[in-house]
Amino acid sequence: MNAAIALRPQLKVRRVNLDTGRENVAVMSRRSKALRPEVFRGFSRVEVRRNAKVMLATLLITDDDSLVGPDDLGLAEPAFRRFAESPGALVTVTPAAAPDSLDAVRAKIQGHTLSAPEIGAIIEDLAHYRYSDMEIAAFLISSASFMTSSELLALTRAMAEAGTQLKWNKSIVVDKHCVGGIPGNRTSMIVVPIVAAHGLTIPKTSSRAITSPAGTADTMEVLARVDLGIEEMKEVVAACHGCLVWGGHVNLSPADDILISVERPLSIDTREQMVASIMSKKLAAGSTHLLIDLPVGPAAKLKNATEAMRLRKLFEFVGDHFGISVEVITTDGRQPIGNGIGPVLEALDVMAVLSNDRKAPPDLREKSLRLAAHLLEYDPELRGGTGYARARELLDNGAALKQMQKIIDAQGPSICRTDLGTLTADVAAPGDGVVEAIDCLRLNRLARTAGAPIDKGAGINIFKKIGDRVEKGEPLYRIYAFDRPEYDLALAAAKTDPGYLINGQRSLSDETAT
């Protein structure tokens, strides 16, 4: 094998200005002396090697010397960055053997159960970008049909160990997680300051929106910097007991991020994969006590109590195994929590609750207090049953707001544009009646169409909730946008289906006033 490599012609590394997302891509000239057409085709997988360093990549072939000459090997972003060699460094290119751990994936496809070392090897290869998209899909689907409890535990542990593992030297490190899907619902930004004001450690990492109009990281970014490194995050937590940072910079369970990048487009989302994904991140984050929020509703991820209970048992099982104290609660997932949908609007809701503004959305306040109450009761010093009162006290007396300000100052100022969209339109009720249902998926989509989360000030602010009486022509919600085409699109979509059910009818209103 070494003889084989020594004989291969060497190519000079060159950076190619192509952004290929997560995928490693290499570009070779069709006239390259290293190109063997029988083994290299466009989009075939290759191994790029310099001494002991090996990287797998997808190959593109060009006739254009200005892009890549016959003696060069072009590396697109992020391959160039990951390979970390200077332009001109000599490399060899060989057809990529599939990663060894793919044998275990094939065994799983054939119905075998995998051992912990086999799962560990798969996750190790995944985290080092050795799996192609189709190989990742193979692993996901082979484990979607069944996963034993030992496999689930092994997968969770392997994912947690594949990236950064945080240690806090505290006997209690609390965390909360919501499985998502509900617009608004920025409870973390209220729960963290309450819990931190009490003095418990709550180092919260959050995600950015992938398919929704805002993630907690996007909303927090309206108020403060969120792309902190590990050391910066530790300093903030040391100073404030808590933080609200983006998980993307902290490299917790990177294999999970890679799996998610294939799960989303394929919409494969099994309970086991969800639990392994969440618990691996919490395990890596060093959490000891974890509260999980499962919203239940017709447009939520969990449609009924039975689904929620099955998921709860799985979380408890994995938590027990790894010594994380897990509490799972189901919440009302029938409609948005708070009024704003989109980063700036949600940040306004959060600050209104923390400031005890009388216009603050009561549902967001109430849900946040309830979650904070559960977390506060992890404090052995706190008398049983007094968590809610303590949470309300810290919110009402301004301690939570003060703590939030401290966290914001510690994380650093926001560098985002934080004004609200200048193009606005109200979507009005088509007749008198009572709001019977609100379609969360629809509102999420409208807010995204209006420009959220990229335009932080774009989105939707809702005025009516389930049970509210409305009169014909009364506004249901307001659309905010910056970009004229997006504004037009969102408005047209809202006219077609505004996502409100009033008196048994989806309101199809033409009466929108700008």
Add this chain to the structure above:
Amino acid sequence: MNAAIALRPQLKVRRVNLDTGRENVAVMSRRSKALRPEVFRGFSRVEVRRNAKVMLATLLITDDDSLVGPDDLGLAEPAFRRFAESPGALVTVTPAAAPDSLDAVRAKIQGHTLSAPEIGAIIEDLAHYRYSDMEIAAFLISSASFMTSSELLALTRAMAEAGTQLKWNKSIVVDKHCVGGIPGNRTSMIVVPIVAAHGLTIPKTSSRAITSPAGTADTMEVLARVDLGIEEMKEVVAACHGCLVWGGHVNLSPADDILISVERPLSIDTREQMVASIMSKKLAAGSTHLLIDLPVGPAAKLKNATEAMRLRKLFEFVGDHFGISVEVITTDGRQPIGNGIGPVLEALDVMAVLSNDRKAPPDLREKSLRLAAHLLEYDPELRGGTGYARARELLDNGAALKQMQKIIDAQGPSICRTDLGTLTADVAAPGDGVVEAIDCLRLNRLARTAGAPIDKGAGINIFKKIGDRVEKGEPLYRIYAFDRPEYDLALAAAKTDPGYLINGQRSLSDETAT
């Protein structure tokens, strides 16, 4: 939805000199007005649209204006060719929705059985390049765990109907197929002229090597042109009763080619998928009578008679359903058939058999006669049991050779270099003894290392078969190559493991004479 499209900024199509194999790839500037960073990332899937024409592609993003400017959309090969619009044509780009039929794939992952229309929709989308690699993998793996007989039939029919369907206006159209894996074994090139000389119609399409040192199309190309279009193929068959062309230009069951391109790297190869693949091609080719050769041996695809029988039943079941008369025979797959491994060497074997050369490999002659005998007996005019005698007659009296010459003339002259490799080395027996086994996989790999099938004259010519007595230092086979590094590699690999078992020992010989 139409309103949405009308509002999107339009981009000008531009060809980008990148060969991306089978995959459609589009390139956009990071400064493009059509780029919405929240929905478009490197390697995300997009829809390129011009009026009613839609193409799915994988997106790359660049900052290099010389590659693609902000107003352009670059299309790499083959996307530019498939989209078939002039440079400058205006298109819109939107995030690609997953193909609708992916819902059926998700149902299959969850254990559902698919209906014929669902499978039809999947294959339709596949054949139109609407599936990404990961989506193809999802379909393959979801159906690898189980496939009902109705699903197998629906898959076969859908694949056959997705491409060209040949009609011959003959009551009998015969064909043969070998499931492969055995080096040499170029029986088709002897069977076709015998059967055609008899007057039966045998329009044979063959594949090129993907992982082997030669496919029938590669070997026939040494003697004649093989990349005929459909009309040309029909003319040859009309003139000669048969042909030996490459299937790649004829577009039979294109969905199968796409599935294979993902099956190979993942090494997923279920019986059902193999049967659907082969039978869809034969159904599309208009065959009425089909002989299937299943070689059985330790390094063959089928390891024993039980595996072969299960596969036979599956072929018979599908054949019966579609009214194709299928006959399945098992053959000796323990060692190479013929002496040559590599296109030129195999073509020499074939011509030696057809010319009744006394040095022609007897096993290749015998196996070809046996297969031809089965095919000839599909002729109702031929008296039962006389197929073998008739085949031998047509071979011995020179009719088959004459027919082969006619087919070669009709297909047109070869344009390949057809001399034998100039670098040769004999690999010698390490001691006296009897050849007990030959490792087919090993010899295939050595022949590929030496340069086959790209260098048509590279490969291996074997001198000894199982049961042959050899003396120490006597040559087992000769390696042929053109390229010095490949020659050195092949020789080094042969020294490490020549693939022969003599007296219970893998011969590890240093005594190679060049």
